[in-house]
Amino acid sequence: MRIAVAGATGTAGAAVVAQARERGHQVVELTRAAGVDLVSGAGLDALLPGADAVVDLANTTTTSAAKSHAFFTAVTTGLLAAEARHGVGHHVALSIVGIDEVAAGYYAGKHAQESAIASGPVPWSLLRATQFHEFAEQSLGFAKAGRVSMVPFGHLQPVAVSEVATALVDLVEAGPSGRVQDLRGPRRELLVEMAKKVAARRGTGQRVIGVPMPGGYGHAMRSGVLCGNNKARTGTITFEEWLG
Template identity: 55%
Template sequence: MRIAVAGGTGAVGTHVVELAREAGHEVAVLSRGTGVDLTTGVGLTEALAGVEAVVDVASTFTLDAQESRTFFGDTTRRLLQAEAAAGTKHHLALSIVGIDRAPHGYYAGKVLQEELVTTGPVPWTVLRATQFHEFAGQVHGSTTLGPLVLVPRMRSETVAARDVAARLVELVEAGPSGRVADLGGPEEAWMADLSRAWARARGDRRRVLGVPLPGRLGRAMRDGTLVSGPGADHGSTTFEEWLRDQAVQRA
């Protein structure tokens, strides 16, 4: 099968590309590095020629709801329009667990993305996953106060990006399946604890504090909205196993 991966150079996309090729699929990466700009549509028509399925794992870094909605709205509309014109038979989008109950900030864009996909012209699958293990490193150090590292007080169920990618490859092979079971990690933990473990593995001994964020998004982070519920599937790679793998790769 010829598959296109939007965001194929990102945390999940690189694994999707690798695992899909290992499974014998022909893979086109949709990224600026391959001459495709999802935000403008440049190169998209040519890249989708002969493509049977698109896996959309593209992302953007923003906490602003309007910026997120603009990015995911524009890129998703362009992808679906180009796919319909090319005769693409399957659009598979990666989303996030709990966003419909916390449609704020970055998640606002993901809610819009799901709306566009599920009402769009291309047969579809949507997989919601929890935050990736990498999230602990992303939040560590983003906010500091003197010698302190501040991270959101957040109930987390992080999952390995490679486990997510493996599930996406299974789903693209299965064909359009609608909204499938959520994918969470193998265990729950507070984000501050994960951030401390991530820092220790890199020799960073600064004190980490979990800080409750204000507003509805902050409450959603604390009350378990963003962890998987009954009926979810779970990745097998624990956070500690992932940390050890990262240490080996850095060695």
């Protein structure tokens, strides 16, 4: 199959590109280097003709609901319109476990993305996954003062991005499937402890402090809704194994 990947240079995107190529698919990377701006839609018309599916793994890093909403709406509607113009028959996207419980901040954009896909012109598949193991490393940079990183206090059930990529490429091959079973990792972890382990592994002397976050996101972190429930499919690679 010919698979176009938006966000191909990102954490999930690079893993999907690698797995799709391993399985013998032809991959088209919708990257800035290839002349694509996913927010404006520039460059898509040159690269989408002939694609069987688009996997959207674009992302923005923001805690602003307005910025997240604007980004995911622009990227999703731009991709779907270009897919419709070029007869691409399958849009595959990755969302996040637990977002029904959190309307605030970054998650507002993920709600907008899911709505645009469900009401859009292209047959689709949507997987919700928990945070990747890499989230622990990313969290060290969220709020940093010198050698101290303040990390949101709460639980996650992180999953290996390689297992997420396998599920996404499986979906591409299966064809439009709608919303499928959520995917989460094998163990519930405290984000602060994950971040401390990553910091120790780096060996830079970074101190990590857990900070209870205000608002809907902070409540979701503490309540455990981001860990998903036992209806979810469970990956096998633990955070410790990933770290090793």
